[in-house]
Amino acid sequence: MGKICDRNYAGNSMYTMKMIDGVGCCPNCNKPAICHNASVESRALFWALSGDTGNSSRTIAGHMTGNLVESDMMPPGDRDDRSRCIRLLELIPEWLPRLDEMKKYDAPDTKPEGVVINNSGIGAYDNSWSKQIPLIAKEGNFYA
Incomplete structure (x- = not known):
């Protein structure tokens, strides 16, 4: 896309x-x-009604619009989740400069290494926005 x-x-x-x-x-x-x-609002509504959403993309949209639901503060868990975030950010590129704001939802890293997610180098227990944002940017060609 x-x-x-x-x-x-x-x-x-x-x-x-x-x-x-x-x-x-x-x-x-x-x-x-x-x-x-x-408008951003029209595009956000279009995205919300599109069915192409997931917890992590809803977290981005909720944060950017000031309507974050606390149960939805999850970073992407795999390539499919990142792809939904990428498609959201392609539709609303105005949110790209603010993407680093998502790092404030990272939990303290106190868990064991765990299983690595889809060859990403990110362990299942240490998944975070800090680790996923560079992958979103790379896979979406946002900072190329």
Whole structure:
């Protein structure tokens, strides 16, 4: 999934959209056309209703909007969780500069090493936002 392109559907109804899974999408970037020049609130609502959510992406959205539910402060646990976070951040790139704020939800590291998660080098007991944020940035090509 590419970054948001700059086509302005609201300002020019002559652009054609293509349908992907019943959603009108940009023919250039294949992203839902709602992302084009829509407010952060509109894009966040679109994401929340999309079904492409998980605990870690809900944690990011909750923190960034000031609506964090304490039971949802989990960092990504695997590549699929990171992918959902990446897709959220592609839809709302304004949150990227604030991503390091998520580190405040890291628990103190007092547990044993545990099993390594999906060849990431991160043990299941020491998983944290501090360790996952660089992977999100790398896999999402956000700081390239």
